[in-house]
Amino acid sequence: MTVTLLGTGTSTGVPVIGCDCAVCASSDPRDARLRTSAHVVAHTEGGDVHLQIDAGPDFRQQALRHGVAAVDALVVTHEHFDHVVGLDDLRPLFFRNRAPIPVYTLPRTAEALHGMFRYIFDRTYPGASLLDLHPVDGPFSVSSRSLEHAAVEVTPLRAPHGSFEVLGLRIGAFAYLTDVGEVPGEVRAALAGVEVLVLDGLRPEPHPTHLTFTEAAEVAAAVGARETWLVHVTHSVTHAEADASLPAGVRLAYDGLVLEVAGTEA
Template structure:
């Protein structure tokens, strides 16, 4: 699909989940975060839904996808972008199937070549040459360069997408840039060439596990430093553990850096002068 020269459409981003791989509360844990009454401290596994004009794009389909799609009223997905192959980002692939009941056109899925190879192997009954008859009708495309997503419904709409290579321990992961917005999860390092691909981005969502250092994720200090290098107007942290009490940590962050939370919506007008807005009332507590 050719790239578009047109201005990017206005974006509405919904953070479907903002927790680390266990989710928060952690099963069996009675710590102050896992027992917190603040709904901001309930975190499903990370995923993000991006509405770009008429298009709906999902980043990752983890084990909580079905519940997330229900509470965000997601009725339409035109494409899925996978960050990497870990369980907390792909285990909901099968729950994409109901989206084919009313529109049987295959669902394009995008990932790095490395992730595509692992997904093809692990989910051979979906992505293999002879898929199981009832499996989700998905096509998996390995991408390295900027490409365009169009409607799975009527070929209208058009958004350019830039893959952003990152490092998550020894695992290569992919961040995704949609015009003025980039979603950068599961990384402890973003190389200089990838930071350059983020030039001019207005809003980012960035991995920030907790205060203490971790070998495969940014800690808060490292994430703030990376946010400074990228230079977006607003940064939202995700993939937090039960070390992180929302209200306490939010108060410690710089003014332009916030903790994401499940249900947070961010709107970015296509007019670059407009500031992004977030609406704290969007938090959902029906988990």
């Protein structure tokens, strides 16, 4: 697999509008954080499968910056603005390929998305993205929209984000969990054997719905992943300083980071 972290920032993005703090004014490109999302390319025997994780307000910019030209399926972690408002920016992907793109998400989020984007999912506007909602209740397979025999298996992970659950995922030795306030024991067990983990880590200070750096490091140690990369980072965090303070095996992610992961089978 090749995983590109398109964005690693919190809901406001960094720099924050109207803020002149040291991070928002930083010249270090790693301190500029678009809203958190990722693009996974699974290299299977039948060809590449392209899986997009979330499509927030920065999706168009991210796709152009990193050459995202194909999406075979979209996983939506939850219905918050910073993860979903770019759904209609998928429209150009249908100009040459009219096959619908499945949207995998939890049933609650599917209902919310239908309400937010009724014109897309009810097919009431002919120019809208051709997206089909698929509520997730167990493992699912993502197939290529253009290659007959290319597919990859995805294991869903559910973890709390305040008062409700968000959807994470595992593909072989890779796992992705953003916007989580804790990682329950059953999810930690499901992460056994993961080599590369992308994990929520907002800041050092406590937050009611996100992991702190210390909490994320504890999860990483329990899971035993070779690499853990923290995302959804806020503007109080200077990349160079924070990254140097993290324990071995845990790193602060940044926009455009490319992760190579061996194997797509769990």
